[in-house]
Amino acid sequence: MRRFLLSGSSVERKISWVAWDVVTTPKVEGGLGVSRLQCINEALLLKWAWRFKNAGEKRQQNDRDLNSYFVGVVGNGSSINFWGDNWIGNGPLRKQYPNLFRLEKHKWATVASRVQFVDGVKTLAWEWRRNPSTNEEVSELFVLLSAIYDHQWENGDDCWKWEGDKDGIFTVNKAKKVIADRQMPANVSKLKWVGWTPLKCNIMVWRANLKRLPTRVELVKRGMQLNNELCPLCDADQETSTHLFTGCLFTSEIWSRVGAWCRQSPVFAFDISDLLMLADNQTKTKKEIQALRGIIYTAMWSIWNERNDIVFNNKSLRAIEVVENIKLSSFFWIRHRSRLKDQITTTTHRKPKPTMAALEYLESLRTSHPELSEWYTTLADLYQRKLWHQLTLKLEQFVALAVFQAGDALIQLYHNFITDFETKINLLKLAHFAVIVSRQYSEKEAAISYLEGVIEKLRATKESRIEEPILYIKMQIAVFNLEKGDQKGCKNLLEDGKTTLDSMTDIDPSVYANYYWVSSQYHKSRQEFAEFYKSALLYLAYTSVESLSDSFKLDLAFDLSLSALLGENVYNFGELLAHPIVKSLLGTKVEWLYYILEAFNAGDLVRYQELCRVHGASLSAQPALVANEQKLLEKINILCLMEIIFSRPSEERTIPLSIIAERTKLKVEDVEYLLMKSLSVHLIEGIIDQVDGTVYVSWVQPRVLGIPQIKSLRDRLDGWVGKVHTALTSVEAETPDLVAS
Structure with a gap:
């Protein structure tokens, strides 16, 4: 036992992790329930004391400390010590009335010698050293007399009850428990033990x-x-x-x-x-x-x-x-x-037989579409074998077939086949299927009603983490609301979705992607270019570009490019140009937009003006660009300013306003406005000196660099290395002895 709990021996001492008092505390009180040898020993001693009490044998003096565990039941009172035994009240009378006990002549007097019955009336026969006289002594005497007169006497001989049990019957186990309870440490956290775990x-x-x-x-x-x-x-x-x-x-x-x-x-x-x-x-x-x-x-x-x-x-x-x-x-x-x-009971022990209606539906499809016979055979086989995961993967491929993208084929597939096992598959995959099916409804209200029904089924499963599939479906409802012109309904669902996303962890990327796609479309409908730009980029962060169709990529790249040009406080064009989706513009009729992005990223005003001249007709076909022509010119001038700052060495950050005016083709007074605008949107930090006509720039906002900018940075580093080398050569030439040593 010692080796198991303490891992020690007489030779070596190891760490004791739990105090022995806690180890020996009963399990129900938070301990381990290991018995103390002292408790067992005292309980066995009490066993003999119990026998001595009930056998009427004379008690030895060293048994007196054990008397507190016994309660005397007075019969004739001849074997119960009046002052020393526990027979009335709480404990021996010598402890309850110490002042009277000091006056007693015969400390070992029995109850019979002190309480006598005369004509059925109790009388007290005291033998005091002196009569009680102090307030304490008189008070104790009145209380004691009241307790004795109220106490009920039993007929027959004296007997003893065990105080540790309501039945009054002594057992070693009960005695051990009473002793252990008195030695139990305080504030031990209780633990409910489980019987079926080891x-x-x-x-x-x-x-x-x-x-x-x-x-x-x-x-x-x-x-x-x-x-x-x-x-x-x-x-x-x-x-x-x-x-x-x-x-x-x-x-x-x-x-x-x-x-x-x-x-x-x-x-x-x-x-x-x-x-x-x-x-x-x-x-x-x-x-x-x-x-x-x-x-x-x-x-x-x-x-x-x-x-x-x-x-x-x-x-x-x-x-x-x-x-x-x-x-x-x-x-x-x-x-x-x-x-x-x-x-x-688990679902693995109660597998229902496959529904014949589902199998009959697949058989009818196999007959009407023999070219897809192999698909239907595989689906039926996986369904009958209850291979839900494999069936889900096969369905993902099946619903993507071109033959199902028109009409209501997927609606029929869902109601006649998928509904039979929809809650047995991954619930997020079910949400994916439901969204695809909903797009085949011709009426938006019918589609929304269908999706709301799927949400109710998801809630009825009472599975954990159903927020993910429900949110995925709600975002499709938001799309339908937007298509109906209900922007408020769409916004409410987006706000609820944001709250759900913020409260969850380990969210599937498809849920994030769906949320940010709907958010981007909402902002697009309101022509909120900057918000659309941020949401669309977040959508791409959770989406594989390879999974998108070419037409979808082209449309999204076009919208992103316009929103980058027109969005407030969007100046970091490098992050968009670095994304592969923007390459979708190349080789198309809107290729010119890609080159405009490059001109803005480089802050190349001349290149931008040249593109506007060459592609004037295409630019004029975009009302948003025409309406914001002045804002576009201001934005490229700001980017031109940032490029001027970036291209100068750090020790040459005091720039004459005339140089900026020359590069941006602005008047000097307009350059000051340009600088104030750049300072206000935190693109740069510095001080404008109107007296000297200069600006000192202490900081410029970091941004994603293009290849030309990286080459420029490389050239500057090469120049710096050359200067260091020249300085070192000069030192070696002027102090050869110092360098040699």
């Missing part, structure tokens, strides 16, 4: 709850020297028991997946005690609560083992693999160590 698992959770696991912080507290105290699972914070089980990012993913598996709401725990109370906070049956509590303990056990594998064996698993281990251990233990297995 003892080693319960003990590990018990230690974690007491913060007594050998985490790195605890080891350092106990004098061990470690390289660092960081959590080995995330390397982000100090490894404490609380961080390991509730604060670690790796662990958070595990709890999220375990919660989804148990069909629980998202797990939020700030301390280990929060984790241990999760099961009690559920409105479920007792058996379900017991099962959930055991799964939580199993998860903590698996997390601790994963931590040890990383530290001692240099092994690591992904969170999803740890969750699989939790599932396997839980099923194994609950099946072989409990009676709960009869209460645990």
Whole structure:
């Protein structure tokens, strides 16, 4: 026992993680329930004392301390000590009335010698050293007399009751419990032990709850020297028991997946005690609560083992693999160590037979479309074998076929086939299918009604993380609202979607992409160019360009280019030119727009004016460009100013206004306005000297550089290296002895 709990011996001493007082505390009070030898010994001694009491034998003096565990039931009063035994009130009378006890001549007097019955009336026969006279003595005497007269006497001989049990019957086990309770430490956190998980698992959770696991912080507290105290699972914070089980990012993913598996709401725990109370906070049956509590303990056990594998064996698993281990251990233990297995049912044990209507529908399609016979055969086979994941992947390819892009073929496929298993597949994939199907409805209201029905089905599943598929579908409803001209309805859905996104983690990229695409279309409809530009770029951040059609890429590239030119405070054209989608403009009728972007990025006013002259007809065909001609000229002048600053060495940042006027083809007074505008939008920082007609620029906003700008930067670095080399050569020539030494 000592080696197991303390890992020590008579030769060496190892770390004791939990105080012995806590180890010996009963399980229900938060301890481990290990019995103290002292408690067992005293309980066995009490057994003999009990026999002595009830046998009427003479008690020895060293038994007097044990008397407090017994309550005398007075019969004739001949074997019960009046002052020393516990027979009336709370404890011996010598402790309740110490002033009277000091006046007593015969300290070992029996009850019979002090309380006598004369004609059925109790009389007291005192033998005092002197009569009670002080206030304290008289007061104690009145209280004692009242207690004696009210006390009920039993007929027959005296007997004894055991105070540790309501039945008054003595057992060694009850005696040991009473003694242990009196020695129990205060403020021990209680733990509910789970019978179907192994003892080693319960003990590990018990230690974690007491913060007594050998985490790195605890080891350092106990004098061990470690390289660092960081959590080995995330390397982000100090490894404490609380961080390991509730604060670690790796662990958070595990709890999220375990919660989804148990069909629980998202797990939020700030301390280990929060984790241990999760099961009690559920409105479920007792058996379900017991099962959930055991799964939580199993998860903590698996997390601790994963931590040890990383530290001692240099092994690591992904969170999803740890969750699989939790599932396997839980099923194994609950099946072989409990009676709960009869209460645990899963979908794998209750597989319904395939619906004939779905199979008949596929058969009818195979007959009417023989060219797709192989597709329908594969779908039917996967459906019958309940291979939902493989069926989902096949459906993704199937619904993308050109033959289904017209008419209502996908609507029929959904209502006659997909609805039969829609809640068995990945719910986000179901949302993807639903959005594709909704686009085949000719009436927007019908499409919205259909999507709202799918949302209700998703909510009815009560699965965790249904916010993702619901948000994905709501964004398509927002698109339909926008197409109907209901901008307010679209905006409300976007605002709700933003709130949902901000409250979630680990969101699928398709959900982000859908949200930002709808946001971009909303801003496009309102001609909010800067907001469209930001939303469209965020959409591309979550979307593979290769997955987009050529026509879609061309349209999006065109819209992005216009919004970059016309958007307020959009001056970093390099980030757009660096994106592959803008290359879609090349080789098309709107190729000129790409070259205008390059001119703006380079701040090349001459090049821009030349392009306007050559492509005047194309520019005139864009009303937004015509209406904002002056703003475009101002923007390229600002970019020209930034290019002038960027091209000058850092020690030559005091620039005459005349040079800027020459490059921008502006008057000097207009240059001052240009500088004020640049300062106001935080593109540059500096001081304008109107007396000397100069501007000193201390900072210019960083931006994405193009190839020509990078080459210019390289040339400047080469020039700087040349100057350093020249200075070094000069020093060597003037002080050869110093250099040689």
